[in-house]
Amino acid sequence: MKGVFMDKGKLIKHFRKRSGITLEELARGICSISYLSKFENGTIQPAQEVFDQLCHRLNIQNYDEILRKHEGDGYIKKQLTQWLQYIEDKDDGKAYQAHLNIQHYFEENNYHPLHEIYLLYQLIQLRYLLSRDQINQSSEFVQHLSYYQDLFPLKYIYYYKKFTGIFHYKQFHFNTAFQEFIHALSIAEQELHLDDADLYYYLALTLARLNKHHLSIEYAKKALDLFQSDLCYPRMIDTQMLLAINYNLTGDNKQAVDLFEKILAAESDQITDKERAMAYHNLAYTLKHTDHQKALELINQAIELKHGEEKLNSLFLKASILVSLHHKEKALATIQTGIQCARQSRDKKYYYKFYVLEQKLKGTMYEKEFLEQLESFILPLFKARGEYAEYLDFLELAGEVCYQLRHYKKASDYFKLAFETLKTIDKGGEIK
Numbered sequence: 001m002k003g004v005f006m007d008k009g010k011l012i013k014h015f016r017k018r019s020g021i022t023l024e025e026l027a028r029g030i031c032s033i034s035y036l037s038k039f040e041n042g043t044i045q046p047a048q049e050v051f052d053q054l055c056h057r058l059n060i061q062n063y064d065e066i067l068r069k070h071e072g073d074g075y076i077k078k079q080l081t082q083w084l085q086y087i088e089d090k091d092d093g094k095a096y097q098a099h100l101n102i103q104h105y106f107e108e109n110n111y112h113p114l115h116e117i118y119l120l121y122q123l124i125q126l127r128y129l130l131s132r133d134q135i136n137q138s139s140e141f142v143q144h145l146s147y148y149q150d151l152f153p154l155k156y157i158y159y160y161k162k163f164t165g166i167f168h169y170k171q172f173h174f175n176t177a178f179q180e181f182i183h184a185l186s187i188a189e190q191e192l193h194l195d196d197a198d199l200y201y202y203l204a205l206t207l208a209r210l211n212k213h214h215l216s217i218e219y220a221k222k223a224l225d226l227f228q229s230d231l232c233y234p235r236m237i238d239t240q241m242l243l244a245i246n247y248n249l250t251g252d253n254k255q256a257v258d259l260f261e262k263i264l265a266a267e268s269d270q271i272t273d274k275e276r277a278m279a280y281h282n283l284a285y286t287l288k289h290t291d292h293q294k295a296l297e298l299i300n301q302a303i304e305l306k307h308g309e310e311k312l313n314s315l316f317l318k319a320s321i322l323v324s325l326h327h328k329e330k331a332l333a334t335i336q337t338g339i340q341c342a343r344q345s346r347d348k349k350y351y352y353k354f355y356v357l358e359q360k361l362k363g364t365m366y367e368k369e370f371l372e373q374l375e376s377f378i379l380p381l382f383k384a385r386g387e388y389a390e391y392l393d394f395l396e397l398a399g400e401v402c403y404q405l406r407h408y409k410k411a412s413d414y415f416k417l418a419f420e421t422l423k424t425i426d427k428g429g430e431i432k
Contacts, residue, residue: 007067007116008051010151013040015058017150030054065112073117076105080117084124087131088198090234099128114151123159130166138167158187162199169202172386174209181206197226201239204246211389211425213246220246233270237263241278248286256286277305281314288321296321309345312338316353323361331361349385352378356397365397366404374398388425392418 016026027036030053031046038044046054055063070076079102086095102121111118126141142164149160165180181203188194200223207216220243227235244259260283264276271279284298299321302314315338322331335358342351356378359365374394382391399414 007151008046009040009042011060011063011066011114012036012051012054012058014148014150015060016040019058021058026054026057030057062112066114068112068115070109070111070115070117072105072109076102076109076117077120079105080120080124084127087124087127088235089232090131090238092131095128095131114148116151116153119145119148119151119156120159123156123163126163127159127166130163130170133170135167135170138170142167154187154191158184158192161187162196162202165206166202169206169209174206174386177206178203178210195222195226197223197230197232197235200226201235201242204239204242208242208246208249209386213250217243217246217250233266234272234275237266237271237275241275241282244286245282248282253286253290257283260286273305274310277302277310277314280305281317284314284321285317288317288324292321292325296325309341309347312341312345312347312350315341316350316357319354319357323357328361332358335361348381349387352381353390356394366401368405371398371401371405374401388421392421392425395421 012026016023023033023036023040027033030036031039031050035044035046035050036054039046039050079098083095083098083102086098106118106121111121122141122145126138126145129138129141145160149157152160161180161184165177165184168174168177168180181199184199185203188196188199200219204216204219204223207213207219220239224236224239224243227239240259240263244256244263247253247259248256260279263271263279264283280298280302284295284302287295287298296318299314299318303311303318306314315334319331319334319338322328322334335354338354339351339358342348342354352373355373356365359370364370375398379391379394379398382388382394395414395418399411399418402408402411402414
């Protein structure tokens with residue numbers, strides 16, 4: 001009975017708050033304020049007559065359908081849990097089939113939209129949409145579920161915080177994502193007593209984007225241990241890739257190279273072309289300063305395995321390597337290919353990255369027109385996207401351009417802003 005009356009208390013509290021009614025106003029003529037407060041907080045079980053009167057005053061329709069136990073509750077809850085596991089294991093085929101089966105089940109069975117099981121269904125639908133990068137639909141689910149999150153049991157709150165963290169990460173809101181993940185982590189460790197490799201992985205991913213690479217490595221190692229214990233090869237490769245990138249960015253190139261080579265040595269059924277391309281790309285990035293020719297061979301292998309806009313980052317790296325090799329004509333040709341690809345995919349980030357590299361190569365960046373592009377489009381874009389490392393680079397570039405144009409006051413302002421931005425990033429703050 002505890003689960004039922006807890007649900008009743010959450011239900012009353014939800015509708016009372018949404019109606020803008022105080023405890024005193026709702027309790028008047030029905031029960032005492034303290035009685036209502038204890039009921040809402042789940043410490044007492046109300047008399048049915050009191051509950052009925054509260055529902056009537058709040059105009060809650062069909063509350064028995066919201067709280068009703070269905071014959072298939074246990075079955076569908078197991079199916080939902082399995083669906084979530086398929087999603088988080090990156091088993092796309094099984095996740096898709098589970099999605100169809102579960103969707104059909106709910107079409108055939110009459111669950112109230114606020115029923116606990118149906119709320120779980122919507123939460124996992126959100127995670128499924130995020131796994132498929134369907135951001136617009138995900139945004140609708142985030143907003144909808146936000147309205148009802150005070151009805152969630154603790155495990156659902158955990159899911160909601162974790163999934164909204166993933167949503168914000170995919171929206172480039174890295175600080176917001178980090179806060180959501182930390183909230184989820186607190187629930188997991190202190191109240192649910194569980195280890196979640198998927199949460200550790202996304203927390204590590206977010207910390208890497210916030211330039212907290214040593215802390216990212218700690219969480220990535222936790223995730224990898226759990227993925228290895230479950231023999232979840234797709235997620236093991238994801239996490240090894242993240243670890244290698246972090247090692248690279250912290251100057252531990254040997255560990256980075258060892259991990260990338262380990263990934264590339266995986267059996268063909270354990271690694272996709274997309275993952276292999278990513279390993280080639282990042283290994284090329286690791287070697288670009290020490291072995292230009294090897295890096296060029298690797299990046300060409302990455303490009304061969306990629307399609308469409310997936311090629312953008314590898315084309316940019318290839319152009320950068322060609323610049324290092326003083327192959328100006330080949331570098332300019334690669335830049336033009338990258339610009340065309342960025343236009344076709346409407347990727348402003350890489351369009352401007354190629355544009356800046358082109359201006360540097362042509363020696364035309366110390367001109368008024370280039371500075372206008374930096375100030376009007378490039379700096380605002382990278383700041384808004386939360387691409388703080390590149391934003392910082394462009395601030396310093398703006399300072400350098402202003403200095404060469406003899407705009408000494410503006411140059412000083414940009415260098416000062418770059419310094420303040422670096423301090424803010426190091427403290428994990430939000431760039432205003």
